[in-house]
Amino acid sequence: MSYQEAITRLADTYAGVDAQRAEADEWYERQVAAATRAVDEATAAVENAQEALDEATELVDRVDAEAEEVWRSTERRLGATAARYGGPPPPVAPLGGEEYNPHQMIEAASKLLDVTWRPGRMPQRAFPTLVVLSALGAALAFALREAALWAGRKYGGDLAVGMPVLALVVTLVAPFVGLWPARVVADRRHVALDATTITVVLATGVATTVALFLLA
Numbered sequence: 001m002s003y004q005e006a007i008t009r010l011a012d013t014y015a016g017v018d019a020q021r022a023e024a025d026e027w028y029e030r031q032v033a034a035a036t037r038a039v040d041e042a043t044a045a046v047e048n049a050q051e052a053l054d055e056a057t058e059l060v061d062r063v064d065a066e067a068e069e070v071w072r073s074t075e076r077r078l079g080a081t082a083a084r085y086g087g088p089p090p091p092v093a094p095l096g097g098e099e100y101n102p103h104q105m106i107e108a109a110s111k112l113l114d115v116t117w118r119p120g121r122m123p124q125r126a127f128p129t130l131v132v133l134s135a136l137g138a139a140l141a142f143a144l145r146e147a148a149l150w151a152g153r154k155y156g157g158d159l160a161v162g163m164p165v166l167a168l169v170v171t172l173v174a175p176f177v178g179l180w181p182a183r184v185v186a187d188r189r190h191v192a193l194d195a196t197t198i199t200v201v202l203a204t205g206v207a208t209t210v211a212l213f214l215l216a
Contacts, residue, residue: 063102070110122197126185133185134178134201138208141174171213175205 122130148167178201179193186193 059102063106066103066106070106070113073110074113121194122186122189122191126189127197127200130178130182130185130197130201131204133181134204135208137177137181138174138205139212141170141177142209142212145170145174171209174209175202178202178205 145167148163148170151163179198182197182201183193186197
């Protein structure tokens with residue numbers, strides 16, 4: 001092989017290497033660009049997923065709060081009947097293809113509760129029971145008053161000063177003691193504690209307290 005031929009072959013070899021190097025560099029740049037695009041797309045997908053998750057979490061929290069409020073209203077109105085279930089029922093998965101709007105479901109439940117629950121008035125046949133309970137409550141309070149006065153007279157000292165004050169407070173509270181059993185009776189009957197019932201209970205408590213005060 002002549003020198004000229006060797007130079008020519010060497011030049012061709014260098015040219016081939018340069019072409020392969022350029023091709024390799026181009027391929028590498030394409031791979032880096034593709035990887036960068038993939039990373040950018042993955043990052044955007046993660047951000048979109050996180051945003052969707054945050055929105056879904058906020059929606060769930062808001063719906064749960066609305067459901068809890070409806071359930072608290074149900075417990076206030078139905079009392080022990082609703083409380084025995086221990087809380088609102090779990091959400092039900094919608095059927096396939098069924099459009100589900102939780103806000104509409106909660107609004108419908110609230111409207112149903114308003115429509116189906118109408119507190120009635122205390123039946124008159126319950127008034128004798130309320131009168132007896134109010135009288136007993138006032139009598140018990142008056143007995144506590146007498147016990148406080150007796151303790152003050154017997155032991156003297158600070159009790160002689162404090163017990164009459166306690167007796168006065170008990171005397172003032174005595175007519176209202178019957179409201180608690182009246183509230184229990186109203187809840188059991190699922191009726192409202194209306195003005196008439198309150199008047200009957202308070203009048204009985206006042207009459208009992210005055211009568212016992214006069215007899216004492």
